[in-house]
Amino acid sequence: MSILVIAEHDNAGLRPATLNTLAAAAKIGGDIIVLVAGSGCAGAAAAAAAVPGVAKVLSADAAHLAHPTAEDLAAVTLAAAVGHSHVLAPAGSFGKNFMPRVAATLDVAQVSDIVEVVSADTFVRPIYAGNALATVQSADPVKVVTVRATAFDPVAATGGSAPVEALAAPAASPLSAFVSQELSTSARPELGNARVVVTGGRALGSAEAYASVLEPLADRLGAALGASRAAVDSGYAPNDSQVGQTGKIVAPDLYIAIGVSGAIQHLAGMKDSKVIVAINKDEEAAIFQVADYGLVGDLFELVPQLVRELG
Amino acid sequence: MKILVPVKRVIDYNVKIRVAADGSGVETANVKMSMNPFDEIAVEEAVRLKEAGIATEVVVVSAGVAGSVDTLRTAMALGADRAIHVNTDAELQPLAVAKLLQAVAGREQPQLVICGKQAIDDDANQTGQMLAALLGWGQAAFASKVSVADGRASVTREIDGGLETVSVALPAVITTDLRLNEPRFASLPNIMKAKKKPLDTVTPEELGVDVSPRLKTLKVAEPPKRQAGVKVASVAELVAKLRDEAKVLR
Numbered sequence: 050m051s052i053l054v055i056a057e058h059d060n061a062g063l064r065p066a067t068l069n070t071l072a073a074a075a076k077i078g079g080d081i082i083v084l085v086a087g088s089g090c091a092g093a094a095a096a097a098a099a100v101p102g103v104a105k106v107l108s109a110d111a112a113h114l115a116h117p118t119a120e121d122l123a124a125v126t127l128a129a130a131v132g133h134s135h136v137l138a139p140a141g142s143f144g145k146n147f148m149p150r151v152a153a154t155l156d157v158a159q160v161s162d163i164v165e166v167v168s169a170d171t172f173v174r175p176i177y178a179g180n181a182l183a184t185v186q187s188a189d190p191v192k193v194v195t196v197r198a199t200a201f202d203p204v205a206a207t208g209g210s211a212p213v214e215a216l217a218a219p220a221a222s223p224l225s226a227f228v229s230q231e232l233s234t235s236a237r238p239e240l241g242n243a244r245v246v247v248t249g250g251r252a253l254g255s256a257e258a259y260a261s262v263l264e265p266l267a268d269r270l271g272a273a274l275g276a277s278r279a280a281v282d283s284g285y286a287p288n289d290s291q292v293g294q295t296g297k298i299v300a301p302d303l304y305i306a307i308g309v310s311g312a313i314q315h316l317a318g319m320k321d322s323k324v325i326v327a328i329n330k331d332e333e334a335a336i337f338q339v340a341d342y343g344l345v346g347d348l349f350e351l352v353p354q355l356v357r358e359l360g
Numbered sequence: 361m362k363i364l365v366p367v368k369r370v371i372d373y374n375v376k377i378r379v380a381a382d383g384s385g386v387e388t389a390n391v392k393m394s395m396n397p398f399d400e401i402a403v404e405e406a407v408r409l410k411e412a413g414i415a416t417e418v419v420v421v422s423a424g425v426a427g428s429v430d431t432l433r434t435a436m437a438l439g440a441d442r443a444i445h446v447n448t449d450a451e452l453q454p455l456a457v458a459k460l461l462q463a464v465a466g467r468e469q470p471q472l473v474i475c476g477k478q479a480i481d482d483d484a485n486q487t488g489q490m491l492a493a494l495l496g497w498g499q500a501a502f503a504s505k506v507s508v509a510d511g512r513a514s515v516t517r518e519i520d521g522g523l524e525t526v527s528v529a530l531p532a533v534i535t536t537d538l539r540l541n542e543p544r545f546a547s548l549p550n551i552m553k554a555k556k557k558p559l560d561t562v563t564p565e566e567l568g569v570d571v572s573p574r575l576k577t578l579k580v581a582e583p584p585k586r587q588a589g590v591k592v593a594s595v596a597e598l599v600a601k602l603r604d605e606a607k608v609l610r
């Protein structure tokens with residue numbers, strides 16, 4: 050058995066979710082080969098080579114992979130996948146975009162968003178917003194799998210020294226082209242792997258209040274800022290801060306939900322957090338059913354108090 | 361330009377699902393069914409492109425049991441022109457759906473297919489991307505803004521770090537994200553009109569597609585229940601608990 054792991058990276062280094070995906074690969078067992086597809090991606094390839102347990106790194110370094118399209122990522126993955134029994138990628142917007150193309154081209158199923166490896170062909174994945182867990186077995190010759198990062202503890206980042214081999218990337222696809230990107234710039238930790246997340250809901254009422262109430266708390270705790278769908282839809286917070294079934298999945302040490310009711314779609318994205326705190330003026334709010342510590346009251350009084358109390 | 365919109369009938373997002381006692385799946389008897397919310401957004405986008413004079417026809421397609429016809433009628437009440445029901449009682453996994461849609465696209469020759477990004481039952485997030493690969497078309501997944509001109513679609517996509525814009529040659533597959541638009545409600549007259557719009561039925565056999573599942577579901581279980589904790593009476597008590605009991609403060 051051999052497992053090809055498609056690295057999520059920023060050319061200079063690996064994104065944290067890659068280390069979680071490598072942990073899932075290790076549970077499957079077999080040789081682990083990492084594909085780093087990018088442009089000027091020697092740093093990321095070196096980082097992958099330093100991960101203990103990695104047998105080999107394939108580096109596809111090409112100008113057209115600077116902002117790779119799904120078509121180009123699928124093509125280079127298919128080139129690297131020949132002969133491997135498994136192809137794995139993190140289940141973020143990166144992996145979700147191109148992995149189904151890989152699976153369809155190979156005429157195999159994709160197993161999305163696994164949270165457990167039962168055996169080399171059997172995996173557990175959440176369905177219905179995590180309200181049920183399905184154990185599925187694949188009979189396909191190649192298992193194409195995306196991995197929910199929060200469900201696997203990351204492997205160590207250093208200590209290994211795998212060889213790096215160049216892989217010629219197939220030519221750029223004419224089907225689609227990158228035009229531009231607008232990345233959220235923030236000095237805060239990334240939502241996906243922050244130790245603490247402070248999330249605001251509809252109750253914040255405005256973008257100004259979302260910022261003025263939540264930022265001091267996030268600053269004090271070194272937290273990432275998250276939002277419910279309602280808060281994002283109302284324009285209080287950027288789209289990529291949505292936590293939930295159809296947004297980001299997070300599992301920080303501490304999750305503080307402020308003015309969030311706790312709809313199942315929201316719980317789907319945060320209920321595996323280690324410690325959950327909820328602040329809500331409605332003592333019946335569903336969020337209290339998953340909260341370790343609940344505080345009933347007006348967030349506009351309680352959050353500033355909390356910041357003061359934390360000192 | 362013709363637009364094809366695949367719509368899936370799913371358990372309504374408001375229903376609290378129950379896992380079947382025998383672990384075979386979730387209870388679907390007497391449960392409210394609706395159109396997958398992302399597909400409502402897809403229908404809305406297609407109808408807006410028609411209203412803007414860019415599209416000429418909006419065709420909706422749904423694969424599944426007889427009840428899928430209700431979903432197709434809803435889509436037509438929202439403005440789709442006609443519907444295709446791929447009638448089957450078989451369990452359909454995303455690869456099989458993508459193959460059915462590929463066959464339908466072969467017959468219909470749309471310039472654009474707009475799927476939802478994710479069905480809220482299987483949470484697979486695969487079908488649109490798979491369909492694009494099978495057709496050999498370009499894709500733009502997780503769209504939050506779409507504009508079509510000169511044989512291309514310019515699509516702003518929701519990605520983990522923010523937004524990305526791609527330009528994709530038509531024909532192409534787009535999948536919708538939540539912020540693409542706000543779907544309209546079907547008016548009563550439009551619901552009545554939708555009953556008279558054309559609806560064709562085909563079967564997977566007629567389309568020449570083998571829909572056998574590739575993944576075998578061994579078991580469906582409830583996730584471990586998280587225990588509700590305690591309510592604290594004050595901010596001071598909360599901070600004390602976080603510091604001394606949970607030990608999550610630094």
Ligand SMILES: Cc1cc2nc3c(=O)[nH]c(=O)nc-3n(C[C@H](O)[C@H](O)[C@H](O)COP(=O)(O)OP(=O)(O)OC[C@H]3O[C@@H](n4cnc5c(N)ncnc54)[C@H](O)[C@@H]3O)c2cc1C
Binds near residue numbers: 296397
């Ligand atoms: C297809 C689909 C996908 C979805 N995906 C997601 C998703 O990924 N993530 C997500 O979050 N949602 C998602 N949703 C939406 C979800 O169903 C809920 O509508 C949403 O989570 C509600 O957001 P909220 O809790 O901020 O707002 P509300 O439900 O309106 O809750 C606001 C809460 O604030 C409390 N409150 C009000 N004022 C105060 C105050 N002054 N102080 C303290 N508390 C106060 C209220 O008691 C209430 O509990 C999705 C829905 C659909 C249909």
Ligand SMILES: Nc1ncnc2c1ncn2[C@@H]1O[C@H](COP(=O)(O)O)[C@@H](O)[C@H]1O
Binds near residue numbers: 368396402457479
């Ligand atoms: N049975 C189906 N019939 C029609 N369209 C479907 C069906 N299943 C999935 N789709 C489409 O594919 C999208 C993604 O579904 P999935 O890959 O299952 O998450 C949905 O939003 C629909 O647009």
